[in-house]
Amino acid sequence: MTMNSEYFKLVITGSVNSGKTTLIRTVSEIEPITTDEWATEESVLAQKSLTTVAMDYGRRTITDDVVLHLYGTPGQARFDFMWDVLVEGAFGVIFLADSTDMESIDNTSKIVDHFRARQSLPYLLCITKLDLPDSLGYDETMQRLSHPEIIAMPCNTTDKEDVKIALITLLTLAIDEAEAETA
Ligand SMILES: Nc1nc2c(ncn2[C@@H]2O[C@H](COP(=O)(O)OP(=O)(O)OP(=O)(O)O)[C@@H](O)[C@H]2O)c(=O)[nH]1
Numbered sequence: 001m002t003m004n005s006e007y008f009k010l011v012i013t014g015s016v017n018s019g020k021t022t023l024i025r026t027v028s029e030i031e032p033i034t035t036d037e038w039a040t041e042e043s044v045l046a047q048k049s050l051t052t053v054a055m056d057y058g059r060r061t062i063t064d065d066v067v068l069h070l071y072g073t074p075g076q077a078r079f080d081f082m083w084d085v086l087v088e089g090a091f092g093v094i095f096l097a098d099s100t101d102m103e104s105i106d107n108t109s110k111i112v113d114h115f116r117a118r119q120s121l122p123y124l125l126c127i128t129k130l131d132l133p134d135s136l137g138y139d140e141t142m143q144r145l146s147h148p149e150i151i152a153m154p155c156n157t158t159d160k161e162d163v164k165i166a167l168i169t170l171l172t173l174a175i176d177e178a179e180a181e182t183a
């Protein structure tokens with residue numbers, strides 16, 4: 001990373017266990033900085049023992065001048081103040097929805113509402129875990145999310161190609177928005 005590189009910050013958010021930390025780990029060129037701690041909420045403990053409590057950070061250099069800085073949020077609602085802190089200065093947000101878990105889909109839907117109520121940014125919805133046998137499938141997950149106004153796509157956060165496509169799509173949305181503003 002050079003001293004004069006642009007600071008492209010993006011935020012990865014979504015409910016607990018939806019794949020935020022995994023997405024960042026999959027694409028980051030550095031060992032991500034994570035803040036996973038023992039979960040406290042019963043509903044979280046039912047799914048996993050470790051959960052992000054403050055943020056994740058990863059980095060992906062595209063050219064010397066273009067460096068993506070990826071910030072992952074906690075999924076637990078008790079840390080929702082971190083969502084507002086982390087979105088400061090971001091050019092876009094990726095929301096993850098876990099297609100295997102209805103309650104998680106509903107929580108991601110509420111997180112989308114939280115962000116949209118505060119500001120309008122390039123937003124992308126990624127539907128995760130479609131590869132798992134207990135997935136509700138893409139269409140049903142989208143229906144339950146009920147945010148048809150947001151561009152959405154499938155994404156296996158463990159798959160580098162999928163994650164790259166998600167990043168490119170968010171960048172494309174940002175370019176579209178910039179064009180619309182200058183038109
Ligand atoms: N098969 C499959 N597993 C996934 C996918 N996305 C995430 N996972 C798995 O889901 C689990 C949870 O992923 P995390 O990255 O910890 O989720 P998180 O959103 O950071 O969770 P919190 O920090 O607790 O909110 C991990 O075991 C991942 O490997 C996916 O698309 N497919």
Ligand SMILES: [Mg+2]
Nearest residue numbers: 020021051052
């Ligand atoms: Mg996490």
